[in-house]
Amino acid sequence: MNLIKIFLQAAIVDNAILMRFLALCAFIGMSNDVSKSIGMGGAVTFVTVLASAVTWPLFHFVLAPLNLGFLQILVFILVIAALVQLVEFFLKKNVPSLYAAMGIYLPLITTNCAILAVTFDNITKGYDLAESIVYSVGASVGFTLSLVLLAGIRDRMKTANLPAFIKGTPSLFVATSLLAVAFMGFSGLIK
Amino acid sequence: MKATLKESASLGLTLALFAAGACVALAVVYSITAPTIDGLEKKQTEESLAELFPQATSFQLMPETLVSADPAVRFTESYVAVTGPGERVGIAIKAFGPSYGGDASILVGVDAGNGIAGIKILTLKDTPGLGANATSPNYFVDRSSGTTWPMQFKGKSLSDAFEVKNDVVAITASTITSKALTRIVKAAGDAGYARLKAFAEGGK
Amino acid sequence: MKRLWNIFSRGIVVENPLLMLMIGLCSALAVTTSVQNGIGMGAAMTFVIFFAEVVISLFRKLIPNSARIPIFIIVIAAFTTMVDLVMKAYTPDLSKAMGVFIPLIVVNCIIMGRVEAFASKEKPLDAGVDALGMGVGYTWVLVGISAFRELLGNGTLAGIQIMPDAYVPILFFTLPPGGFLVFGLFISLNFWLKKVFPAAADAAKEAA
Numbered sequence A: 001m002n003l004i005k006i007f008l009q010a011a012i013v014d015n016a017i018l019m020r021f022l023a024l025c026a027f028i029g030m031s032n033d034v035s036k037s038i039g040m041g042g043a044v045t046f047v048t049v050l051a052s053a054v055t056w057p058l059f060h061f062v063l064a065p066l067n068l069g070f071l072q073i074l075v076f077i078l079v080i081a082a083l084v085q086l087v088e089f090f091l092k093k094n095v096p097s098l099y100a101a102m103g104i105y106l107p108l109i110t111t112n113c114a115i116l117a118v119t120f121d122n123i124t125k126g127y128d129l130a131e132s133i134v135y136s137v138g139a140s141v142g143f144t145l146s147l148v149l150l151a152g153i154r155d156r157m158k159t160a161n162l163p164a165f166i167k168g169t170p171s172l173f174v175a176t177s178l179l180a181v182a183f184m185g186f187s188g189l190i191k
Numbered sequence B: 001m002k003a004t005l006k007e008s009a010s011l012g013l014t015l016a017l018f019a020a021g022a023c024v025a026l027a028v029v030y031s032i033t034a035p036t037i038d039g040l041e042k043k044q045t046e047e048s049l050a051e052l053f054p055q056a057t058s059f060q061l062m063p064e065t066l067v068s069a070d071p072a073v074r075f076t077e078s079y080v081a082v083t084g085p086g087e088r089v090g091i092a093i094k095a096f097g098p099s100y101g102g103d104a105s106i107l108v109g110v111d112a113g114n115g116i117a118g119i120k121i122l123t124l125k126d127t128p129g130l131g132a133n134a135t136s137p138n139y140f141v142d143r144s145s146g147t148t149w150p151m152q153f154k155g156k157s158l159s160d161a162f163e164v165k166n167d168v169v170a171i172t173a174s175t176i177t178s179k180a181l182t183r184i185v186k187a188a189g190d191a192g193y194a195r196l197k198a199f200a201e202g203g204k
Numbered sequence C: 001m002k003r004l005w006n007i008f009s010r011g012i013v014v015e016n017p018l019l020m021l022m023i024g025l026c027s028a029l030a031v032t033t034s035v036q037n038g039i040g041m042g043a044a045m046t047f048v049i050f051f052a053e054v055v056i057s058l059f060r061k062l063i064p065n066s067a068r069i070p071i072f073i074i075v076i077a078a079f080t081t082m083v084d085l086v087m088k089a090y091t092p093d094l095s096k097a098m099g100v101f102i103p104l105i106v107v108n109c110i111i112m113g114r115v116e117a118f119a120s121k122e123k124p125l126d127a128g129v130d131a132l133g134m135g136v137g138y139t140w141v142l143v144g145i146s147a148f149r150e151l152l153g154n155g156t157l158a159g160i161q162i163m164p165d166a167y168v169p170i171l172f173f174t175l176p177p178g179g180f181l182v183f184g185l186f187i188s189l190n191f192w193l194k195k196v197f198p199a200a201a202d203a204a205k206e207a208a
Helices: A002-013 A024-030 A033-061 A071-092 A096-109 A113-124 A129-157 A171-184 B002-052 B131-135 B175-203 C002-010 C025-030 C035-059 C065-091 C094-100 C104-108 C109-119 C123-152 C178-196 C198-207
Strands: B059-060 B075-081 B087-099 B102-111 B116-121 B139-141
Touching: A002 A071, A002 A129, A002 B175, A002 C094, A024 A096, A024 A129, A024 A171, A024 C025, A033 A071, A033 A096, A033 A129, A033 B059, A033 C035, A071 A096, A071 A113, A071 B175, A071 C065, A113 A129, A113 C104, A129 A171, A129 C065, A171 C123, B002 B075, B002 B087, B002 B102, B002 B116, B002 C035, B002 C065, B075 B175, B087 B116, B087 B175, B087 C104, B102 B175, B116 B175, B131 B175, C002 C123, C025 C094, C025 C104, C025 C123, C025 C178, C035 C065, C035 C094, C035 C104, C035 C109, C035 C123, C065 C109, C104 C109, C109 C123, C123 C178
Parallel strands: none
Antiparallel strands: B059 B075, B075 B087, B087 B102, B102 B116
């Protein structure tokens, strides 16, 4: 029950993009095409879950006992960068088809702040390992969801007749704003 | 092959040197800032206690954790406020309970007389501009007297109903936050009142 | 002198990291609900980008090409942690208000982008000036957005009541959707600035 709650909270109520403004670079850069946004979502989900599974034990069994909590930022970001590298090597060698599909997104993931934020949240929210994993899955599902939603809206906006001052990038943010209004409706869903 | 081995060794060494440099620099900064950071929370608690019981001269951490009658509210530490001549004037309880945006914590002061000495909201993660108005110094339930939302509990009797929109003024458009916080205050108030009564009867 | 000025001014409008390059957006939207937050975040970010650019520029000849990304990350992370610790110790309220977004400076693409594209090739003086330009460009947008959102959403500026008592704050602007909307309008404004002052744009293009 508690795990379901954490999942919904991360995916919808505290949606990483629309409610917490995380990963906006990827959000704006990768949402011009629905299939591309699904690919990006998949890659992010994979790395986020893996990163949570590695950083949680690292913090609780290495950094915290040694009183090295102040190295958290440095260690976590290096872990994520290394994981992205590893995943890239592994996919290139063993699953070339998946690499061809996901490869271009991988280098962009290191600087995706949603991943780093999720690994920090796992610690500050005091989650145990299972809760951390569920939280990271939820956050990435929420990320993918809003990415796909915006990609769909952008498809329609291509043919829409917009006022001149809002054409181009500004229109993306106005659309995002409306999406966020819709997601505001979910707050209070979980108490 | 040999050349690449040498190359990667030097690469690794450079990396290690940079990492070591960074760690040393951070350790220095950490050793300077750590005492201040650790002292802050203690200072916040002390200041809040002094605000709730200005007449008290010392606060004793109670050895036991009080038990909440309300299952949704839990308590951590509690303090007994003592004046110079050794008279107990009240109890302050740090209470946690669910609110709109996650757990909120409130320091609730109960005085030996009739009820709540005052409350201090320590953490609240509710929506800025709505529920978060509970902690805003610029949000008033009564603008003419400058009463903020937490201030309305000062001197409130525990025999009151503690009903939002009845004897507790709600925060505009934030009934859930108002109810959640009032519930925490009520639970802590009751527990503190019971403990004070036990003190008075036990004499100790 | 002219050259340095051109490097500096580039970041403010023409190559403004937030409005033109669309990078480093997360913190710009998340913390801009009050002017204090905007200034604090801008200062923290400027500190990190300045020292990261200068340090990397100083050591640029010692950094092997194939290991440069991890080294950049280490340097940026170190300065970010310093800012985080210092703010936690001396400005606890500000640090609490910004929460996870201070540590997240480490993945701010502006810093990584400037370090990679500029500091790793240029002299420390130029790198420092470039960092300050980017920092100022970032900070003015943050302060602008936060002033707009705080004034309409809360009726105050930097915590001081500005609007008359009768004004009912439009909460929308302090909530997430308001952030997105205001940011979209600011991009629109920057496009307009660029159209109205084409001379500045040309000067900066020459410098680049």
